[in-house]
Amino acid sequence: MKKIGFLIFLLTISLNIFSQDENQKINGKVLNDANDTPIENVHIVNMNQVIGSISKEDGSFSISAKVNDTLYFSYLGFKSIRVRVTNDWFKFGEIKIKMTELGIALEEVVLRPVQLTGYLEVDAKIIPIYDNYRYSISGLNTGYEGGQNQPSAVSKAMSAVFNPADFLYNVFGKRPAQMRKLRQMKTDDNIRNLLQSKFDRETLMVVLQLEKVDIDEILNNCNYSETFIRTANDLQILDAMSECYEEYRVLNRRKN
Incomplete structure (x- = not known):
């Protein structure tokens, strides 16, 4: 009986290790940290596997990843962030990612066209x-x-x-x-x-x-x-x- 229990324990560990090394689709939602509204068209890049995805109108996204991969979230006007993939992503399903808006001050741009003399x-x-x-x-x-x-x-x-x-x-x-x-x-x-x-x-x-x-x-x-x-x-x-x-x-x- 003890041997059977030990074999089951080893099998469980092996399956966990295998699942960590295997590519899986993970799902999440990108929100504005200020008001929890979804952000559309956020670019998500898996830095380890060099593949990308884009968030939908409701902020949801899906991308292939493994445990310990790092995802890079980027969107104009918001601070880019990096998030490491953990086992919790696969256990609990959709994860919420909150991005912080940046204050951008636009500098004045002066256009100086070429002034021709005619000569x-x-x-x-x-x-x-x-x-x-x-x-x-x-x-x-x-x-x-x-x-x-x-x-x-x-x-x-x-x-x-x-x-x-x-x-x-x-x-x-x-x-x-x-x-x-x-x-x-x-x-x-x-x-x-x-x-x-x-x-x-x-x-x-x-x-x-x-x-x-x-x-x-x-x-x-x-x-x-x-x-x-x-x-x-x-x-x-x-x-x-x-x-x-x-x-x-x-x-x-x-x-x-």
Whole structure:
């Protein structure tokens, strides 16, 4: 009888361990912490598995996760939060996530159009000249600068392949887990939709475990202009970093 009880105990432990390692759908609801009203279109990213979801009109959401995965909640005008998945999520069903609204003060923006004089020699010196190379992303109507099309872009990646002290070598060569997440982010439509509307690099920093200065330095080393780095949205930044990394991988394979 004692042996049977012991076997049942071992079986229960095994099932619990298995359930923790198994992907399951978890459900929740996102609410405004101030008045408990539901928040629609909150972006939820599973940072461990690099998959995304969006809250519905009633604030409800569903996403695949395992115990100890971290979910990242982001919505314009609210403070982004990270929540670790626990066994309670699976035991008690729907969990309420409350987000705090931020006070945003908009700064005055002054537009200064180019003032033309009508004299060709003078106006030719006034009008700014942009030599950024442009290309387009599938699904977007707008184009933007492409680093690898610039004359010295390939030599930058090649230099990183052959120089262990190079910044790109230290980022691309020594952080395979983060670079895998970079590739995963490109394939998830929910994450791409989130990044398309953001300019703060916050989601990229959280998922890739990089600082903003690191992201800027990667793009600078990949020959993107300061204008592009300053004005591009997070989706454009993601695609630019990914393009540079893929170029690095191709050159690295050829080297080996």
